[in-house]
Amino acid sequence: MPTPQDHRRPFFVVLNRRSGSGDADATEQAIRAELDAASYPYRLYCVRHPRELGTLAAQAVAAAEEQGGTVVVAGGDGTINAVVQAVLPSGLPLGVLPQGTFNFFGRCHGLPEGDVGAGVRGLLDAREARVQVGMVNHRVFLVNASLGLYPELLERRELDKRRFGRHRLVALLSGLRALLGDYPDLRLSLCGDGRTQLRRSTTLVVGDNRLQLADIGIAEAEAVERGRLVGIVLPPLARWRMILTAVRGLFGHLGDVDKVDSFAFTELEATLPHRRHIKLAIDGEITRLPLPLRFRVAPQPLRLLVPNRPDSA
Structure with a gap:
């Protein structure tokens, strides 16, 4: 059964500024504005080049494990995949702000598209669902x-x-x-x-x-x-x-x-x-x-x- 989200677990947000066709500055500002308005603890990791994604995802997971937090990813399906690769072995919860072209993963699970502010507000009042993950080799x-x-x-x-x-x-x-x-x-x-x-x-x-x-x-x-x-x-x-x-x-x-x-x-x-x-x-x-x-x-x-x-x- 889904479980309620602990409202004070800090968010460690991995934002891929190269995902989607939107304004990356506006996306970052919307995330900061919503979390600041709610006085919610968070840290933002901004990915500016694809080679940084794996490293920053690992850093976010390590920080979330140390502080009992939640990892959040803002990006398309490929970005979400990279962050899940780091999150899954840790057993940490994951929040997703879909920012890609097709967003099959986000749409399949009813996550808001387009309105970043609505997505962040949804994470502040969310429940956990257990979602199947496929594997090919590792x-x-x-x-x-x-x-x-x-x-x-x-x-x-x-x-x-x-x-x-x-x-x-x-x-x-x-x-x-x-x-x-x-x-x-x-x-x-x-x-x-x-x-x-x-x-x-x-x-x-x-x-x-x-x-x-x-x-x-x-x-x-x-x-x-x-x-x-x-x-x-x-x-x-x-x-x-x-x-x-x-x-x-x-x-x-x-x-x-x-x-x-x-x-x-x-x-x-x-x-x-x-x-x-x-x-x-x-x-x-x-x-x-x-x-x-x-x-x-x-x-x-x-x-x-x-x-x-x-x-x-």
Whole structure:
């Protein structure tokens, strides 16, 4: 059951000033104004370059452990992921102020978007919810982890965002443009829940976010509410069929496409012949991990602060 938030636990706020398309100064000022007005104890850690994120997240966790506090993160799904990576082993509660482009994690858990002040006020009167976290090897993921075509799409999307701005339309058009390029050809060995299968694929996506899975039309979306993850395997397709598949995904019908395989599981191991490492996209950020990849649910849930509404208790 959710538990009430202790109103005097100090906040240690990790703010990624590079997340989203909003005004970073205004976001910082809104956080300070709300906490100062409430005379609430806090310390702010401002991330001005991506390489600082892990270090500042670790500092915030250490300070929160020492002072019995709560870590808060303001940023997009990738920033939230990095902070959860530091928070989860500590068992500390986490507050989230979504600031990204899609904000699947925040929207899935009913966290306010856009109005930073409302988000901070919500944290001051919040309850705890236990939230499932996915793992691939030693890395956490909250929305999805993927290999193959999807990481390539994300790399192109980031380049286009830097050129044209961090907007959802830019992200969508960039993804469609990337589909006109070359596709990976993965020969996957998938072992999970007592069976092994060999699959040719352009993309393997493992999802842990009910909202995103439902948005693209995956029937197993509700399985993540029952302690499972969801795998999606996209087979090699002709270019026109790949574009049609992507469009159908945008309109919530990916699960209806022939040859797109989706399945719920508890643990899954993925290997590729003659490969030792592979590029992955984890909650929108690109990384490389050693093979085999082992997907599973983290043994401990995340203690997430969520709005304290009577109808959600």
